[in-house]
Amino acid sequence: MPEPPEDVHLAITRFNRQYNPTIKAKFLNFSDNELHIQFTESLSSVSRISDYFEEFIIELDACAPISLALKDYTQENEASYHVRH
Numbered sequence: 001m002p003e004p005p006e007d008v009h010l011a012i013t014r015f016n017r018q019y020n021p022t023i024k025a026k027f028l029n030f031s032d033n034e035l036h037i038q039f040t041e042s043l044s045s046v047s048r049i050s051d052y053f054e055e056f057i058i059e060l061d062a063c064a065p066i067s068l069a070l071k072d073y074t075q076e077n078e079a080s081y082h083v084r085h
Helices: 006-019 049-063
Strands: 022-030 036-042 070-076 080-084
Touching: 006 022, 006 049, 022 049, 036 049, 049 080
Parallel strands: none
Antiparallel strands: 022 036, 036 080, 070 080
């Protein structure tokens, strides 16, 4: 698996420090100006899951000189989401 850029790694670390164990972010890849992150819930009752995706963008904006927006997400299974920024 590829390593995330340093600023993306920092954003993931900060996000996970704040929201884990409720939800955890994991870098998948960065290609064609799209950042792919997997979010895994530890509690399947998390409501408004997209709010967490937006919170990650706030962390990323604080750590990286790039500006991304939530493009879409797909639910991979009951507790895992693939998000494109």
